[in-house]
Amino acid sequence: MFCYQCEETMNGTGCTMNGMCGKKGDVAVLQDRLIYALKGYAFCNSRGRTKDCNDSDFGPFVMEALFSTLTNVNFDAAYFEQMIQETIKRRDVVRNAVHNGAPPGPHAPNAAVITYEELMTKTAEEIGILSIENVDVRSLRETLIYGLKGISAYGIHALILNSESDEIYQFIEKALVSTIEDSPLEKPNVDQMVALLMECGSIGVKIMSMLDTANTGTYGSPVPTAVSTGVGQKPGILISGHDLKDLEMLLEQTKGTGVDIYTHGEMLPANAYPFFQKYDHLVGNYGNAWWQQKSEFESFNGPILMTTNCLVPPKDTYIDRLFTTNMVGWSDGTVSAKHIPANSDGSKDFSEIIALAKTCAAPKEIENGTVMTGFAHDAVLSVADKVVSAVQSGDIQKFVVMAGCDGRRKEREYYSDFAEALPDNTIILTAGCAKYRYNKLDLGDIGGIPRVLDAGQCNDCYSLVVIALKLAEVFGAESVNDLPLVFNIAWYEQKATLVFLALLSLGVKNIVIGPTLPACLSPTVLDVLVQTFNVSKNTDVESDMKRLITL
Known part of the structure; x- marks a missing residue:
């Protein structure tokens, strides 16, 4: 493997055996293969767009796939194998529509024609970061890919709240195609690649604005709020990550159950939204930033729900209390975190988490005070x-x-x-x-x-x-x-x-x-x-x- 997408990368140059984040080498290579497949999918979809036969679900699917490859999101090899298969399947449907079932021609990039079986034999050296020989081109392309991952993360949150933009989907498509090494399309020079990065930043402003509107339109504008960092006497569920919709569903399903809800990490600011302040059993924030979760999840005693990134490979002492949802996943091949899927209408059933919480002791207090948030x-x-x-x-x-x-x-x-x-x-x-x-x-x-x-x-x-x-x-x-x-x-x-x-x-x-x-x-x-x-x-x-x- 070779990965240098996060700040923690080995020796400031790149992780080559296993990721400092806890990602194993086999999962890293699967992520490389998924990115490669997404580039081929984007290429075919861009051709399909000119003939009005592109995949209408391209944007949501690609955002989910890209989001899953962020640092500390998904560590489950089976998930990526399934996503690669689905990407190739979607790509082929569009490609066949573009060419009316005929072969795509000798000049199509390999990412647009490679089979699943062939792709699964490709190594990181062949399709990953280091496959791009020119160091500066590699730098610009990888930075662009990381920007797309950020767009996708925020885009998924907005999409969950029924907010999306075809302009953003088309940029993701264009940007992915620009990173294909052997694409027959006109390749951008260094100045054009820098311009693409600036466009990526502009799209980032738009997606963050769109998400801000979706969040405040759904849950109200945050207000300055002193959030308790202590604990109560009731059993609790700890919810971490960024997804406010998951918090809403969890709060609704735990009303009157005798189970308290605590936020963790990036979920702290949810306490400042007026919508969530009506829930008396949202009692405060437990713990600190993501990297301290091993000790904090252990002392919490109750179940933990991870809604987005910042998952650290869990300890055996609480793996049976760890639940994941959305793109988050954990498996080391023998032990897996329980995953809560969404129904076709986006709803989720958290009853298993709630039932487990009722059997657990109340959280162990690790601090007692308040912390301010809500200054949007x-x-x-x-x-x-x-x-x-x-x-x-x-x-x-x-x-x-x-x-x-x-x-x-x-x-x-x-x-x-x-x-x-x-x-x-x-x-x-x-x-x-x-x-x-x-x-x-x-x-x-x-x-x-x-x-x-x-x-x-x-x-x-x-x-x-x-x-x-x-x-x-x-x-x-x-x-x-x-x-x-x-x-x-x-x-x-x-x-x-x-x-x-x-x-x-x-x-x-x-x-x-x-x-x-x-x-x-x-x-x-x-x-x-x-x-x-x-x-x-x-x-x-x-x-x-x-x-x-x-x-």
Whole structure:
């Protein structure tokens, strides 16, 4: 195998035996084969689109498939074997329609004609990342693929809430086709590939906006909320991930059962939506960021429902309490997590989880207090006059965007140290699980405005964009780059890659990222980002404080 899609990649270059995420080599190769098959499917569907015989389900299916290949989503080899088979089947239906059942011709790319049996013999060296010899082309194509994975993750969440866009589906199709090595279609040059990355970022802004509208239209606009981190005396179910629809169904099915519901990880911001606040048995948030789940899932005592990514290979002590749904899956070939499928209408039956919860002890308390969330764009803009006044008076000197992902590396202690070292006249704007490095620190407030404003999940970075653009408008700035606003962002996986591309597409410059630079960026591609956007890596707290805050 060879994989370098996440920040944790081995030695900062690539995982070659097994993934640092816990993904086994055989699963990694299956994911490579699935991506390869999706490229062929996209090629055939693009030809079918010109003849009005494309697959109308192309977008939803490909988004699901791409989502499943994100870091820490699915570790089940059988799932990927089935998805590869289904992709080849769908591809062939479209291809046969395009050619009226005749052979596709000698110039069709291999991904468009390879059989399932042939594909299953292909190695990572033949079809994976390293099969692209030109390092810069490889870098640009893989970065684009990771951006597509981020689009797909957010797109699936929006689709579940009945929001979709053919513009987004067509971009995914076009972008996948652009990465086919032997495609007879016109191949983009380096400048065009960079332009595709910027377009990917623009599509990222659109998909995050669409998801924001879907979430707030369904569950209301988040309101600032103090969420309990303690526990009650009743048995509980812990729900982790990002999918709000799963939380809604779980809360409905547990009403009156005597079972409490706790959020975990990226589900914390759900507590701020008015819709969910009507459920008395949604009692708070348990634990911290995804990487601490092994100890926290063990001490929780009750069943755990994983709705999206950030699954860590489970311990034997709680595997019998672990449930997965959507694209999430776990199996090591002998032991598997129980999977809850969706019915044809999208509904799910969580009765098995609820029955198990009733037999379990209440969660073990690991902390006791509250944590604030719910500072999405509507909440912040509702007090915009107060914020502007604080800036004009000098009470607020700078806003620091510290959004993104958390992770296991010791180097990530930097973000806690940086937050604590910030002057008292700075405000942290955050979204994503990076917040767990500082959202429980006692940083106080500025005139009633908390110094940590948590907009929500990683997709809610869109809220930070809206806030920044509004501040630029209020202060008469030509762009967000002219605001007292700096970016010190942590990344881990492919949704963060999309958010990064989204910020670049909006013209945001001087972004500092860490704790390492993406391994997929070749020196040449990195130089383009540095020269065009002044992107840089974080260093140490003292040095970064000088260049970002005390300029």
